[in-house]
Amino acid sequence: MFSLTPEQNELVHLPLNTTVFLEGLAGSGKTTAAVQRILHLISNGIPAQHILILVPQRTLAQPYQQALSDPQLKPGGTVNILTIGGLARRLVEFFWQLVAGEAGFLQPEVPPTFLTLETAQYFMSKLVRPRLEKGYFASLSINPNRLYSQILDNLNKAAIIGRPHTEISQSLKSAWSGNPGQMRVYDDVQECAIAFRQFCFEHNLLDFSLQIEIFRSYLLSNPTCWSYLHNQYHYLIAENIEEDVPISHDFIRQWLPDLDSTLLVFDRGGGYRTFLGSDPVSACSLKTICQRTFQFEGTFINDLDFQNLIEIFQDSLNETPPSLPKTNLHTRFQTINQRFYPQVLDAITERIHDLVHQQGIPPQEIVVLAPYFNDSLRFALTKRLEDAHIPVRSHRPSRALREEPLIRAMLTLATLAHPLWDEMPPINKFDLAYTFFQIFAELDLVRAQLLVNSIFTEQNQEIQLASFEKIPPKNQERITFQIGERYEQFRLWLRDYVNQPSPELEIFLIRLFDELLTQPGFRFSQNERAGELVANLIESVQKFRRSMPLNFDLSPDECGQEYIRMVQEGVIAAQYLRSWQMEQTNTVLLAPAYTFLMTNHAVDVQIWLDIGSSGWYERLFQPLTHPYVLSRNWQSGKIWTADDEEKVSQQNLDRIVLGLLRRCRRMVWIGYSELGESGFEQRGQLLRAAQRTLETINQGVPNG
Amino acid sequence: MLNLPPDFTFSQSNLQDFLECPRRFYLRHVRRLLWPNREMSGVTETTRRIEMGYTFHRLAQQKVLGISDDLLFKFIATQPLEFQEWWGNFLYWWDQALPNVLYGERYAETTLSCGLAGFRLIAKYDLLVIHPDNTVTIFDWKTIHPPVRVENFIHHVQTRVYPFVFSLAGTTLLNSQEITPQQITMIYWFTADPFKPQQLLYSSNQYQADENYLTHLITEISGRNGNDFPLTQNEKLCGHCVYRTYCDRQFVETSTENELDLTDNPPLQPPDDWEQISEIVY
Numbered sequence: 009m010f011s012l013t014p015e016q017n018e019l020v021h022l023p024l025n026t027t028v029f030l031e032g033l034a035g036s037g038k039t040t041a042a043v044q045r046i047l048h049l050i051s052n053g054i055p056a057q058h059i060l061i062l063v064p065q066r067t068l069a070q071p072y073q074q075a076l077s078d079p080q081l082k083p084g085g086t087v088n089i090l091t092i093g094g095l096a097r098r099l100v101e102f103f104w105q106l107v108a109g110e111a112g113f114l115q116p117e118v119p120p121t122f123l124t125l126e127t128a129q130y131f132m133s134k135l136v137r138p139r140l141e142k143g144y145f146a147s148l149s150i151n152p153n154r155l156y157s158q159i160l161d162n163l164n165k166a167a168i169i170g171r172p173h174t175e176i177s178q179s180l181k182s183a184w185s186g187n188p189g190q191m192r193v194y195d196d197v198q199e200c201a202i203a204f205r206q207f208c209f210e211h212n213l214l215d216f217s218l219q220i221e222i223f224r225s226y227l228l229s230n231p232t233c234w235s236y237l238h239n240q241y242h243y244l245i246a247e248n249i250e251e252d253v254p255i256s257h258d259f260i261r262q263w264l265p266d267l268d269s270t271l272l273v274f275d276r277g278g279g280y281r282t283f284l285g286s287d288p289v290s291a292c293s294l295k296t297i298c299q300r301t302f303q304f305e306g307t308f309i310n311d312l313d314f315q316n317l318i319e320i321f322q323d324s325l326n327e328t329p330p331s332l333p334k335t336n337l338h339t340r341f342q343t344i345n346q347r348f349y350p351q352v353l354d355a356i357t358e359r360i361h362d363l364v365h366q367q368g369i370p371p372q373e374i375v376v377l378a379p380y381f382n383d384s385l386r387f388a389l390t391k392r393l394e395d396a397h398i399p400v401r402s403h404r405p406s407r408a409l410r411e412e413p414l415i416r417a418m419l420t421l422a423t424l425a426h427p428l429w430d431e432m433p434p435i436n437k438f439d440l441a442y443t444f445f446q447i448f449a450e451l452d453l454v455r456a457q458l459l460v461n462s463i464f465t466e467q468n469q470e471i472q473l474a475s476f477e478k479i480p481p482k483n484q485e486r487i488t489f490q491i492g493e494r495y496e497q498f499r500l501w502l503r504d505y506v507n508q509p510s511p512e513l514e515i516f517l518i519r520l521f522d523e524l525l526t527q528p529g530f531r532f533s534q535n536e537r538a539g540e541l542v543a544n545l546i547e548s549v550q551k552f553r554r555s556m557p558l559n560f561d562l563s564p565d566e567c568g569q570e571y572i573r574m575v576q577e578g579v580i581a582a583q584y585l586r587s588w589q590m591e592q593t594n595t596v597l598l599a600p601a602y603t604f605l606m607t608n609h610a611v612d613v614q615i616w617l618d619i620g621s622s623g624w625y626e627r628l629f630q631p632l633t634h635p636y637v638l639s640r641n642w643q644s645g646k647i648w649t650a651d652d653e654e655k656v657s658q659q660n661l662d663r664i665v666l667g668l669l670r671r672c673r674r675m676v677w678i679g680y681s682e683l684g685e686s687g688f689e690q691r692g693q694l695l696r697a698a699q700r701t702l703e704t705i706n707q708g709v710p711n712g
Numbered sequence: 713m714l715n716l717p718p719d720f721t722f723s724q725s726n727l728q729d730f731l732e733c734p735r736r737f738y739l740r741h742v743r744r745l746l747w748p749n750r751e752m753s754g755v756t757e758t759t760r761r762i763e764m765g766y767t768f769h770r771l772a773q774q775k776v777l778g779i780s781d782d783l784l785f786k787f788i789a790t791q792p793l794e795f796q797e798w799w800g801n802f803l804y805w806w807d808q809a810l811p812n813v814l815y816g817e818r819y820a821e822t823t824l825s826c827g828l829a830g831f832r833l834i835a836k837y838d839l840l841v842i843h844p845d846n847t848v849t850i851f852d853w854k855t856i857h858p859p860v861r862v863e864n865f866i867h868h869v870q871t872r873v874y875p876f877v878f879s880l881a882g883t884t885l886l887n888s889q890e891i892t893p894q895q896i897t898m899i900y901w902f903t904a905d906p907f908k909p910q911q912l913l914y915s916s917n918q919y920q921a922d923e924n925y926l927t928h929l930i931t932e933i934s935g936r937n938g939n940d941f942p943l944t945q946n947e948k949l950c951g952h953c954v955y956r957t958y959c960d961r962q963f964v965e966t967s968t969e970n971e972l973d974l975t976d977n978p979p980l981q982p983p984d985d986w987e988q989i990s991e992i993v994y
C-alpha cells in the first residue's frame with residue numbers, strides 16, 4: 009500500500025458522497041491522491057463502470073490507466089477515461105437520431121461523418137479558395153493552409169466558450185486597434201466560418217466545433233441523453249481541470265448536483281493550454297460548488313535546495329530582489345555555454361554521456377527541452393547521442409507524412425502510375441531519382457540519377473520509362489545489373505497497373521507496397537518504419553474518401569487524384585499522431601517543453617535549449633484569430649494592447665519555467681550559444697532570468 | 713518474461729490471436745506493429761462486411777439505449793439491402809425473445825474485467841440481460857457469413873472468457889449478489905441465421921475447466937520471451953492476416969470464419985485527433 013500524507017489520506021477516505029476541490033502545485037501529490045481515491049471507491053463497492061475520469065488531454069490519463077490495469081483490483085466493470093471531446097463524440101454517435109434534425113442537419117436520417125483535422129481543413133479550403141480568387145483576405149500574406157486552420161481554430165474557440173460562431177468577427181474586431189484593413193479580414197473570417205458551418209449542416213459533417221456545439225446545445229438538454237449520463241455515471245474525477253476548456257467546466261457545473269461524488273483536481277501553476285482555450289479562471293470557479301476544498305502544499309519532487317532554486321528563479325523572472333541561496337546550488341543549475349550552437353550540442357552530449365555512463369542515471373530520467381524542436385536540431389542531437397551510445401527518442405507529437413522521404417516517394421509513384429490525372433505538379437528527373445533511391449535497396453543517389461537520366465524521357469508532358477536493355481552498356485555496368493533487374497521489375501509492374509482501370513488510391517498503395525516494395529531487393533521489405541508510415545498514409549486516404557459527401561460524385565480515381573493534389577499543396581498534411589505509450593521508455597527524451605509539461609511527469613535532469621528564443625513565451629503569429637480575446641476572461645469591447653501582449657508573455661514564461669522546475673528532481677542545465685542556431689546573438693527574457701539566477705547563485709555562495 | 717505494454721490486458725481477441733498464431737499475437741499486441749494490408753483500405757468485400765457488422769453493433773446498442781424503432785428505421789433505410797434484411801430479422805427475433813431471453817435489465821456494450829494469473833482479463837459484452845430471477849444471458853451478435861456451427865464455438869476462447877469473467881465480475885451488475893456459473897447462459901445470435909441462435913449453458917465444472925485453461929494460457933504467454941512467438945504452421949490462417957506480407961506468407965483465399973472481433977477492436981473508427989488538437993501547431 010502507498011504511504012500517503014495525512015492530507016492525502018483524509019481525502020482518500022472521505023465519505024463516498026463528498027464533492028471535493030483539490031488544489032496544489034505540480035508535485036504536491038494531487039494525482040496520487042486522486043488515483044488512490046478511485047481505488048478506494050472501487051474497493052468500497054462502488055461499481056467501476058459508474059466512475060468517469062475526465063482529462064483535458066489523453067497523455068494525462070496515464071497514471072489512472074496504469075493503476076486501473078492492476079490485476080489485484082477487484083473484479084467488476086471498468087472505469088471510463090474520456091476527454092470532453094471524446095464524451096461529446098460518443099454521445100453524438102449514440103443519440104444522433106434524436107437531435108440531428110433539431111440541430112439543423114439537412115439529412116438527419118443519414119449517419120454523420122466525423123471530420124478529422126485534415127478533412128475539415130480540406131472542406132474549409134473548398135469554401136475559402138473561390139473567395140480568395142475574389143479578393144478575400146487580400147491584405148494578408150499568409151500561407152492559405154494556415155488561413156484555413158485559423159478559421160477552424162476560431163470555430164473551435166467559439167464552441168468551447170459557448171459563444172455563437174456568428175459572433176467571432178464581432179469579438180475580434182472589438183479588441184482590434186491597429187490597421188483598419190484588418191476589420192475587413194475579420195469579416196472575411198466570419199463569412200468563411202458561417203459558410204463552413206452551413207456546409208457541415210448540409211452534408212452531415214461534424215468537425216470538432218460542431219460536435220461540441222451539438223453536445224452543449226442539444227444533447228445536454230435531451231432527456232434520453234441526460235438519463236443515459238445519469239444512469240451510467242455517478243462518480244466523476246476531473247484531472248487537471250485548469251487545462252480544460254470552459255465548456256467542460258460548464259458541463260461539470262450542470263452535472264455535479266446529479267452526481268454522488270466528485271473530485272476536481274486543479275494545478276495552481278497550470279494553464280499551459282491557454283492558447284488552445286483552456287481556462288484556469290473558469291476551472292477555479294468550480295471551487296465554490298464543492299463541499300470540501302483541499303490545498304496540498306509542499307512537494308514530493310523538489311528537495312529543499314531545489315525549492316530554494318525555484319524561489320530564486322521566480323524572483324529573477326519577476327525582477328524582484330532575489331532570495332539568497334541557502335546552500336551551494338551550483339550543481340543544481342548550470343549553463344553549458346559555447347560560442348557556436350554545434351559546440352553546445354557537443355557539450356550536451358558529453359554531459360549526458362557522463363550522466364548515463366559514469367553516474368548511472370537512467371536515460372529516461374533525462375529530458376532535453378526546447379520551445380520547438382525543428383528537424384535539424386532533432387537530427388543533430390539524436391545523431392550525437394546515438395553515436396555516444398545513449399538511447400534517445402524524440403517525441404514529435406504530430407508530423408506531416410509528406411515530409412517523410414518514403415512517403416514522398418509513394419506520392420511520386422502514385423502520380424507516375426496515373427498519367428491521366430491532370431493539374432498535378434509535374435514529376436521531374438530529380439523527383440524520380442530520389443524516389444528510386446528511396447525504394448531500391450543498395451542504390452545510391454548518384455547511380456539513381458544516372459539510371460533516371462538513362463531511362464527518362466518526356467514528350468508532351470507524358471513520361472516514358474525506357475527498358476534497362478536500351479541503356480548504353482557502359483551505364484548499365486555503372487548502375488549494375490542487379491539494380492537493372494529491380495528497375496525492370498518496377499517498370500513492368502507499373503506498365504501492367506497503368507493498363508488496367510484505376511482502383512481506389514488505397515488499393516493502389518497497398519498493391520504497390522505488397523506486390524513490389526516489400527519484395528526482395530526493395531527497401532520496404534521487413535522495414536517496420538516504412539510499414540507504419542504507409543499504413544498511416546492509407547488510413548489518411550481512407551478517411552479522406554469516407555468524408556466525401558455522396559453528392560460530390562467523385563469516382564474512386566478522381567477522389568485519389570484530389571487527395572494527392574491536396575497533400576502536395578499542403579492543404580492536407582496527412583498528419584499522423586503517435587501514442588506516447590508506443591514509444592520506448594528507457595531513453596533520453598527530446599521534446600518541446602510544452603509537450604513534456606502535458607505529460608505531467610517529473611525527471612531527474614532537464615536540459616533546456618535555445619533559452620534565448622522568444623518561443624518560450626511569445627504566442628504564435630495568428631492574424632486571423634486570438635486566443636485571449638476569444639475567451640470568457642476577455643472583457644467585451646476592450647482593446648488588446650501591447651501591454652496585454654507583454655503581460656501574457658510574462659505569464660506564459662512564468663508558467664512554463666516554474667512548471668518545468670517543479671517537475672525536476674535534481675538539476676537543470678541550460679544550453680546556450682552566444683550565436684544561436686541561426687547565427688544571431690541570443691537575447692530574450694528567459695536568458696536574462698537565467699543569467700540573473702546564476703549571478704545570485706554565484707554571489708550568495710557561502711565561502712569556500 | 714514478456715515485456716508487455718503497461719496498459720496491456722488480456723482479452724478473448726488477443727488470446728484467440730495467440731492460439732491461431734503466436735507471431736500474430738506478438739506483432740499485434742506486444743509490438744503493436746502497424747502494417748499496411750488490404751483490410752485497411754475499407755473498399756474490399758471483407759472490410760465492407762466488417763463495417764456493416766460495426767454499424768449493426770452500434771444500432772443494437774442504440775436500441776437498448778432507448779432510441780425508438782421508428783428513428784432507427786429511417787437510419788436503416790439508408791443502409792444496403794443486406795443490412796436492412798439483417799435488421800428486419802433482428803427486430804422480428806427481438807420481439808419474440810422479449811418475453812423470455814430478453815426479459816430483464818439490459819446492458820449493452822458493457823465491459824467487465826477480473827485479475828487472473830497476474831494480469832487483467834477483460835470481456836466486452838454486446839448485450840447482457842439480468843433476468844428477474846438473477847439468472848443472466850450473455851448475447852454476442854455474430855455478423856459472420858456463413859454462420860458457424862455450435863461445435864466450433866464451444867472451443868472458441870470467447871466461449872470460455874465471456875462466462876468466466878462474468879462469473880467473477882458480474883456481481884457488480886447484480887447489486888453485489890453472488891452468482892454461480894449455473895445462472896449464466898451464453899447466446900450467439902447470427903445475422904445470417906437469425907432464428908437459430910446458439911445457446912450454451914454454463915456450469916461449475918466448465919468454470920473450473922476454464923479457470924485452469926485460461927490461467928495456464930496466460931501464464932504460458934507471459935512467460936515467453938520475444939523470440940518465442942513462432943509463425944503459425946497453418947498457412948490458411950495467413951490469408952486474411954494483416955501481417956501476411958510482413959511474414960512473407962502467400963495469399964490463400966479462405967472464408968472469413970474468424971470474424972474480426974468487433975467488440976474488442978471496433979474497426980475503422982475515425983480518429984479522435986481533435987482530442988490531440990494541442991499537438992498540432994496551427
Ligand code: SF4
Nearest residue numbers: 733736943950953959
Ligand atoms: S501472416 Fe501468418 S504467420 Fe504471420 S502473423 Fe499472420 S497468421 Fe501469423
